[in-house]
Amino acid sequence: MKSLYERSLKVLPPVAKRATKLGVIKGKGSYLYTEDGKKILDFASGVAVCNLGHNNPAVVKAAKDQIDKLIHGGHNVVYYDTYVELAEKMVELTGGNTMVYFSNSGAEANEGAIKLAKYVTKRQAIISFKGSFHGRTLATTSITGSSSKYRKNYEGLLPSVYFAEYPYCFRCPYKQKKETCKMECSAQFEDIFKKLVDPECVAAIIIEPIQGEGGYIVPPRKFIEFVRSICSKYKICLIFDEVQCGFGRTGKMFAHENFDIKPDIFTCAKAIASGFPLSAVIGKKELMEKWSSGAHGGTFGGNPVSCAAALATIRELQSGILDNANQMGKYLKEKLFKLKENYACIGDIRGIGLMIGAEFCREDNKPDGKAVSFIREYAVNNNLILLACGTDHNVLRFMAPLTVSKSEIDTAISIIESGIREYLKNKA
Structure with missing residues (x-):
């Protein structure tokens, strides 16, 4: 056989x-x-x-119980309990001043996040990082910087995308040593804004708080703090891609908790529902309320069974x-x-x-x-x-x-x- x-x-x-x-x-x-x-x-x-x-037995039970009640309702047609309950839980976990949109995959969530940033800022440019991985759709391929093979034969891609150096301390792109580091990785933004794109044209900076495919790289805390500060200064949306590093992977529910920094928007997928397809775009309430009806959507996002599995996943993580x-x-x-x-x-x-x-x-x-x-x-x-x-x-x-x-x-x-x-x- x-x-x-x-x-x-x-x-x-x-x-x-x-x-x-x-x-x-x-x-x-x-x-x-x-x-x-x-x-x-x-x-x-x-x-x-x-x-x-x-x-996981608790997740399996939650999914089986939900299958007996409702497999699909269509989140753009009706409201159903697991969807709303999971949204309430995510808002609770993220401080109470957020709102949530559910999709199916990490790439969908990241695409939704950059659409949200463009929509609310009325700006076009996106800054991403070398070594990054954000997905395989055309838009998320455009902001991925870990391998040219992902882009080969797919050009042209999303326009107005710029790449910064990620702070890879073991192989510093600026050849610095930790003990004498002058944080050129932070200073690079002044150069980017001067020579490549004006900050008032930038909708978002998207970054993995811990870089995944790029090498499991943990950035210096002061770098993440600096990126937060320039986003605040120029009213740029700070997007954290937590598709891989979220939902407990770093020992906290969300990876950005390790830096005590709050993004404007962040994305979750992968572990959110323990294997059932689900992802989320979580954004500050004042941003999400500007995302008008019909500006984004999908058929399968927030499936009832996936949402039930995600609620069980959260309970297990907190246990x-x-x-x-x-x-x-x-x-x-x-x-x-x-x-x-x-x-x-x-x-x-x-x-x-x-x-x-x-x-x-x-x-x-x-x-x-x-x-x-x-x-x-x-x-x-x-x-x-x-x-x-x-x-x-x-x-x-x-x-x-x-x-x-x-x-x-x-x-x-x-x-x-x-x-x-x-x-x-x-x-x-």
């Missing part, structure tokens, strides 16, 4: 390629179960979607799982730092909560994507799923479920260390 991978080759185009060739039939907690009977420790979590682990995320994130970083002490090929360990990256380098400190590729392949052959990130694909990103245990982390670290040893032995 052919495997799911083999069957897919006849019916799926190359663009639908997966990170592994695994065919899975079930998921539970931190594990996936394959068609050939293997139990796989999943530290990808469906790309930071299954933050509560696979098939102590966020505490576990912080404790296990600290434990995982300690284990990774010990590996770094023993293996010079690990150049940097960084992250917040359970959003952690390990950057691999060659002897000359240049990115070593081959190491990460080898270790990932070794890991999957030993029943552990890991994904890469970074513009040079040289960062192992750890997206273990927030429910992960110490013993599961120990298992993963053991496999990774064996993979590093095999790589260095083959390299020699």
